[in-house]
Amino acid sequence: MQLNKKVNGTSWTSSREKEEGTEQKIIAAARGIFQRKGMAGARMEEIAKAAGINKALLHYYFRSKEKLFEVIMSEAKMQMLSRLHPILGGDDSLFIKIEKFVESYISFVTENPLLPGFILHEITMNPEKISEQLIKKGGRPNLSKFFQQVESEIKKKNIIAIQPEQLFMNMLSMCVFPFVGRPMLQTVLNVNDKKFNQLLADRKKEIPKFIINAIKR
Amino acid sequence: MQLNKKVNGTSWTSSREKEEGTEQKIIAAARGIFQRKGMAGARMEEIAKAAGINKALLHYYFRSKEKLFEVIMSEAKMQMLSRLHPILGGDDSLFIKIEKFVESYISFVTENPLLPGFILHEITMNPEKISEQLIKKGGRPNLSKFFQQVESEIKKKNIIAIQPEQLFMNMLSMCVFPFVGRPMLQTVLNVNDKKFNQLLADRKKEIPKFIINAIKR
DNA sequence: TGCACTATTAACCATTTGGTTAAACAATGC
DNA sequence: GCATTGTTTAACCAAATGGTTAATAGTGCA
Structure with a gap:
């Protein structure tokens, strides 16, 4: 053995x-x-x-269970975070970035609907441990380029003043939360699976429109 | 005994x-x-x-553990949902409602930061059971008045066309997600507790501004 | 063919865990 | 005072659970 x-x-x-x-x-x-x-x-x-x-x-x-869990969790974190880099760090204009990011993130989470809830729950259970790995592994996702872009567009008066962190939170929240909170939302909204899936699909276009409307001058 | x-x-x-x-x-x-x-x-x-x-x-x-859990969970759901009714069902104008709702919800969750994650996790673990209670207990939260208001403002061309469900999801997402995803967000954004708390506090004003900007014509 | 090595299993073990019991301990009513 | 009723505890129990062991089967190779 x-x-x-x-x-x-x-x-x-x-x-x-x-x-x-x-x-x-x-x-x-x-x-x-x-x-x-x-x-x-x-x-x-x-x-x-x-x-x-x-x-x-x-x-x-x-x-051990812990070892196995770590394999799964590290894979999960990687999947979840690796989506941030390529798009937000790229060379597209701000609005295009927002469109691409939302589209890509929602598509991904649609394929892995349990992933966000899983990660968020486990990271909450054990913040120190899981967060530190999160940084080591893939390196902390680099949002600086995205942030600079936001600040730059604000200076150029293309968009209203907003803290880049708030914009990012808004974007991520709107993409991810409906999946984490699906059972609750579906109950509250009183919609069946099919309708809810349709709503989720629509969000790929709706969220970018919403965000851009919100910040465009 | x-x-x-x-x-x-x-x-x-x-x-x-x-x-x-x-x-x-x-x-x-x-x-x-x-x-x-x-x-x-x-x-x-x-x-x-x-x-x-x-x-x-x-x-x-x-x-039993289950009985005790149910007491805690039903209390939690009640707290979480009872915030929806009074404001969204009230007589304020749409924009005022949005402002009041966000302010009230974020204040509440700030006082009970673990509540959303707890509920969402447990409801995901056991959707049928917990959802049905959710309906029985306080009765399903009534969003119809809010939805009608949205539709009415759309017809009057005061706001852009948007599905009320999407608007509601956006609003709730932006309010709740930062609490559920706090450890992850804080790591990704690389901010300390104090700064993050400040961001959260700011959101009471930022989110309504963001939403109203997004939908106002 | 037999040796070395890996893959796989059934049976087992120690600890944890939800739950119970019987007895000790108040407090109250009479 | 004393019986009654509700509260609290230490000790206990059975099932579940993570993990181990020793034995078996399979495979390449000399």
Whole structure:
């Protein structure tokens, strides 16, 4: 029994496939269950079963619940944050950036609707730990270019005065919150799944329009 | 041993105080721990300790973890939703309503910063159950008056065309999300507690300005 | 074929955890 | 005072849970 599953030079087809297959099956299962139930609510047994394996094998691949959780969480944070950089750090004009960002973020979250709630909950449970990793891993997302752009547009009187942080918060809030708060919102608004999905889809265009209206001079 | 702790006619000072005291201490402790750790993460032992009592006594007052949780959760939902009615159902003009609502909601959440995350998480864990109670208890919040007002202002060309649901989502998102996502936002924005609190306070004025700008013709 | 190594499992273990019991301790009514 | 009723506790219990062990099966290679 040992955990070093490095792929050595040997061509080693069937075994390798099986092994990677198992590891991937575990990760997929863990992702689903951790996202749905959170660290505290997830059960190793359940993850094993969902992966079609035995609890012992789960521990064979990932020593502990915490280790497994960290794999899932770090993957999740990476996905969530890696969307910020490329668009907000790019060379587009402010308005285009806003449009692209909202479109991209909502598309992504639509594909991974449980992700934001999962991350936000776990980060709240354990701020220090998870936040510090957040910085180490991908490096803190760099919003400075976006911020400068905002300030510059304010100076040029193209948009009204607004703190860049507030603008960013508004944008992110409107993109992410409807997913985190979906069950509550759907109840309060009294709309069915189909209608709510339509509302979410509409937001790709609605939010940028809303934001730009709000800040344009 | 029995759970009927109704206050009978008898004047019954010391005993009554003690009793209510204990019950309240339990609720306060449970509130704190459930909000911080969630249903799955909370431990009865810990709640008992935080209330300065014994686990058995905890079960004496509230039969089970689930029962205790329900007390806390129903209180939480009530607090969260009861803010919607009075303002959005009132007679103010649309813009005033928006101003009042944002001001009131942010003030409230500032006093109870863990509440939204707690509710949203638990409701996500268990949508059917918690949503149906949500409706029964206080009755579904009535947004129809607010929605009619929006439609009416659109017809009168006072504001641009926007689905009332989208407007409501935007408003609620901007109010609540910064609290739910605080640890993440603070890391990403790289601001200390004081600065973040200031940003939050500013939002009481910033959000209404932002929204009204966005929709005003 | 047999050796070395990995993958997988069933059975097991220690701890945690929600919940219970029986007894001690007030406080009150009579 | 003493029986009654409500409050509080220490000790206990069974189930759940994260984790381990030892044995088994599978695979490449000499």
